[in-house]
Amino acid sequence: MSTWFITGASRGIGQEFVRQLLGRGDTVFAAVRTLASAKIQLQEYEKLSPGKLHLIQLDVSDMTSISVAAQSVKQSLKVLKLNLIKVSVSTRYETE
Numbered sequence: 729m730s731t732w733f734i735t736g737a738s739r740g741i742g743q744e745f746v747r748q749l750l751g752r753g754d755t756v757f758a759a760v761r762t763l764a765s766a767k768i769q770l771q772e773y774e775k776l777s778p779g780k781l782h783l784i785q786l787d788v789s790d791m792t793s794i795s796v797a798a799q800s801v802k803q804s805l806k807v808l809k810l811n812l813i814k815v816s817v818s819t820r821y822e823t824e
């Protein structure tokens with residue numbers, strides 16, 4: 729099982745990544761600009777892998793938002809080993 733961090737998860741291709749990765753049992757940090765509306769949009773996907781969907785507030789144009797999101801992910805993971813999907817570009821990061 730892998731862990732993923734997906735930006736733009738509220739709709740479009742980001743939302744579809746969330747659905748498919750939860751569907752195969754992976755853990756997903758779904759980064760969205762507006763938490764309230766994302767909860768409604770992504771709620772049904774939570775049922776695919778209960779407990780494995782983590783909603784993170786993130787505006788990629790705001791450095792403070794990026795720092796807060798990074799801290800939030802760091803606190804949730806014992807070992808930082810995750811995959812990043814940013815819009816149509818996928819990059820793999822691994823550190824221990």
Ligand SMILES: NC(=O)c1ccc[n+]([C@@H]2O[C@H](COP(=O)([O-])OP(=O)(O)OC[C@H]3O[C@@H](n4cnc5c(N)ncnc54)[C@H](OP(=O)(O)O)[C@@H]3O)[C@@H](O)[C@H]2O)c1
Nearest residue numbers: 735736737738739740741742761762786787788789815816
């Ligand atoms: N859809 C496809 O099949 C497809 C295929 C290949 C490549 N792509 C590429 O993938 C990218 C996304 O396509 P899409 O169809 O998914 O677009 P989309 O439906 O317009 O979704 C864009 C996403 O980016 C988020 N976003 C925009 N500005 C942001 C910011 N400053 N901080 C954080 N999130 C932000 C939006 O969040 P809000 O909901 O808050 O606005 C939304 O979740 C595009 O570059 C597109 O060319 C798409």
